[in-house]
Amino acid sequence: DTEVTQTPKHLVMGMTNKKSLKCEQHMGHRAMYWYKQKAKKPPELMFVYSYEKLSINESVPSRFSPECPNSSLLNLHLHALQPEDSALYLCASRLFGSKDEKLFFGSGTQLSVL
Amino acid sequence: GIQVEQSPPDLILQEGANSTLRCNFSDSVNNLQWFHQNPWGQLINLFYIPSGTKQNGRLSATTVATERYSLLYISSSQTTDSGVYFCAVVGTSGSRLTFGEGTQLTVNP
Numbered sequence: 387d388t389e390v391t392q393t394p395k396h397l398v399m400g401m402t403n404k405k406s407l408k409c410e411q412h413m414g415h416r417a418m419y420w421y422k423q424k425a426k427k428p429p430e431l432m433f434v435y436s437y438e439k440l441s442i443n444e445s446v447p448s449r450f451s452p453e454c455p456n457s458s459l460l461n462l463h464l465h466a467l468q469p470e471d472s473a474l475y476l477c478a479s480r481l482f483g484s485k486d487e488k489l490f491f492g493s494g495t496q497l498s499v500l
Numbered sequence: 501g502i503q504v505e506q507s508p509p510d511l512i513l514q515e516g517a518n519s520t521l522r523c524n525f526s527d528s529v530n531n532l533q534w535f536h537q538n539p540w541g542q543l544i545n546l547f548y549i550p551s552g553t554k555q556n557g558r559l560s561a562t563t564v565a566t567e568r569y570s571l572l573y574i575s576s577s578q579t580t581d582s583g584v585y586f587c588a589v590v591g592t593s594g595s596r597l598t599f600g601e602g603t604q605l606t607v608n609p
Binding site: 423427428429431476 | 533535540541544545586588590595596597602
């Protein structure tokens with residue numbers, strides 16, 4: 387299994403809604419990431435979890451709340467988002483601490499905030 | 501932080517043509533990866549190549565770390581090669597993957 391699975395694929399939410407994005411991998415990877423990508427731009431790092439602990443928060447607004455329940459799962463809880471938060475949200479994972487540091491991405495959640 | 505420049509920004513090819521994409525970086529790196537993002541948004545890892553040469557089918561990559569550049573070669577291009585190609589690096593003094601702005605490749609039938 388070499389996949390990172392993200393759900394849902396598409397999400398439309400109002401500014402007062404609460405929703406969650408989910409990410410799952412079964413490759414034994416111990417580093418997991420959330421990225422945000424706007425159209426025609428490269429991905430921007432939001433959060434990194436290493437061994438289920440938050441190791442990097444790139445000064446992301448508190449309306450985005452990450453959670454890593456176990457080594458295979460990563461969630462991103464969304465609350466009171468703004469229209470400018472509309473973007474493709476990508477989850478990624480890597481083995482961590484190996485010679486081959488390839489980063490594997492999920493297919494993303496396309497988020498629209500109305 | 502480290503700077504990553506990719507060229508060309510846009511490239512249009514006819515099916516069957518060959519192409520070379522370039523990635524320049526401003527400092528020493530211990531991690532360099534090439535990704536392909538297809539038109540549906542999926543980012544596929546093509547190569548992990550901080551130095552040396554690798555080949556995978558019609559794709560190959562070479563990184564000359566001492567001269568701070570990497571090249572991605574696509575031979576006999578197909579329409580399914582269309583999309584954005586990103587180079588991303590981690591500098592030896594850093595910990596985060598820094599992406600270039602990408603090369604938008606369009607392969608016409």
